[in-house]
Each structure stands twice: as C-alpha cells, then as structure tokens.
Amino acid sequence: MKVRIHVTLKPGVLDPQGKAIEHSLHDLGFSGVESVRQGKYIELELADDNQTKARADLEEMCRKLLANVVIEDYAIELVEEE
C-alpha cells in the first residue's frame, strides 16, 4: 500500500523559506501570489494492506520521527492501488 505524507509548518510559525519563494515568484512576475508556505512530501510503501493498522502505525511514525509536532503538522493519505 502506498502512503503520501505531507509535513507542513503549523499556522503561526514563521516560514522564512516560504517567504523567500514568495519574493522570487513576485520577481518572476507572478504578482498574484499572496502567500507561500513550504513543507515536505514523503512517500512510503507499506507491506501490509490493513488500513486500520496502517493508520495507527503512520500516526506513530509521524509523531515519533517524520514531523516535529512542536512546529509541524502532518497529513496522512492512503493511496488505493490501481
């Protein structure tokens, strides 16, 4: 089973990298960009197809390592195989 995880800075935590990207987009003429927040995208492949167990494991993975919950939020998405 494939999993997609997005790790983003919590609202209210300053994101200087996002700001720099925003400035650069403005320099390129994309004046309509009002704000940019950047983060991480992580893909996992799980051996087990049990979604309930996967959810619990993934929560733990995010809390223990993939995200720093002091400053970051995470979103877990299980992807159905085609």
Place this chain on the structure above:
Amino acid sequence: MKAAVIVYPGSNCDRDIAVALEKVTGRKPLMVWHGESDFEAVDVIALPGGFSYGDYLRSGAIAARSPVTAEVVKRAAAGVPTIGVCNGFQVLTETGLLPGALMRNANLKFVCKDVHLKVENAATIFSNAFDKDQVIRLPVAHHDGNYFADPATIEALEAEGRVVFRYVNADGSSGNGANPNGSRNDIAGIVNQQGNVLGMMPHPERLIEQALGGADGRALFESLAQAIDKTAG
C-alpha cells in the same frame, strides 16, 4: 570528572569539545559512537556540533532516534549533566529533553561569526564560573539556530530563569542585529526544568584559550568541573 562525547556520523565539533573538556578536567573524555547502546558511567555527557546524518529530515532529527541517544535521554532524565552545543542543542530539542525547536535562521543564511552573549543565569551548573549579566564573546556557525517555542513555553523559560545565554551587542544592549538568527527573545541557550541539561547554539569549546582568539568559553567547562567535583567531594 569524567565526560563522554557522543559522536554521530557528521559530527564535526566532537574533537574540539573533547579537547576543551580534557584541558579543564585533565581527563580524556570517552568518545562514544552513535551505534553504541551502552557506555561506562560518566559525570557529564556532551553532544557536539556538526551535521549529524547530514541534517536529513530536520537538523538533529535522526540523531535523536539513534541507539546511543536513547541511553543519553535515560541518563539525562536521571540527572546526569548533559550539554548540547549547536547540532547537540538541535538533538536535545528533538528528543524532548529541552522544549521548543531550532528552525531555519530568519534571514535564511548560514551564519558563521563571533557573537556576544549575556549570561542571564549564573547559578546553573553550566554557568556558575561566570558572573550574572557578564557579556561574553563566542562564535556561532549554524543554519538552523532560530529558537522557537510557543508563547507559554517562552514565558515559562523566562519566568523560571531557564534562559542561560541571550544574544546581545558587545555593550550588553539588545537590538541592532545582536540576534544572528531570529530566535525568540534573543535566546541562545536554555536549561531544562531540573537544570541538568543545557542546549546552546554558540560554541564555547572554540574559545577556551587566548591562542584560539579568546577564552570566554572556558568558564563553561570550569563551571561544570566545579559543580561536579563539589557533588563528588
């Protein structure tokens, strides 16, 4: 006083801090590789600066979950004096031994220069050889030194005197670019609630004698040696 220096792949200040500890204590520290899950009893544990695991994922994130760090966390929680400098500070926040997080510098630049610090609390085991409000000069060299914590945590750190070092100008004033990285409240170094774990971004081990350009960092190691000899004696 016997010290251990933890060495992660990518640590690069481990030898500097080992030299500083040896100069002050007269004993060679134990160098402990990241894969070890146990090491002999020591009086002090030092987590050095550098780029453990290439700063992959987040600075200090992987090191905080390595086998040796589990042992460090256990001993620090049991009261063993533990100091983390630069990447070591990042590792300590990632383990939860210290609150908050060290984020990318506000100006996004790697900052490598001498800064001035005010000793805000000279009553810790890490700072008792300094005077309160003394201004010292130490180098910083980091990309992720922007200390962040939620307002309640910052308030608690301030109220409990747990901010040990704060970025200031040479005359002890704040503002005017004294803060090199955008850290909240100009925080450069903090201790945990029990006072036995210190994390700081500046490098005391790099200025321990005049031949190196200054000796302001030496008092930190002398503080530790004094505090520990007192407990032992």
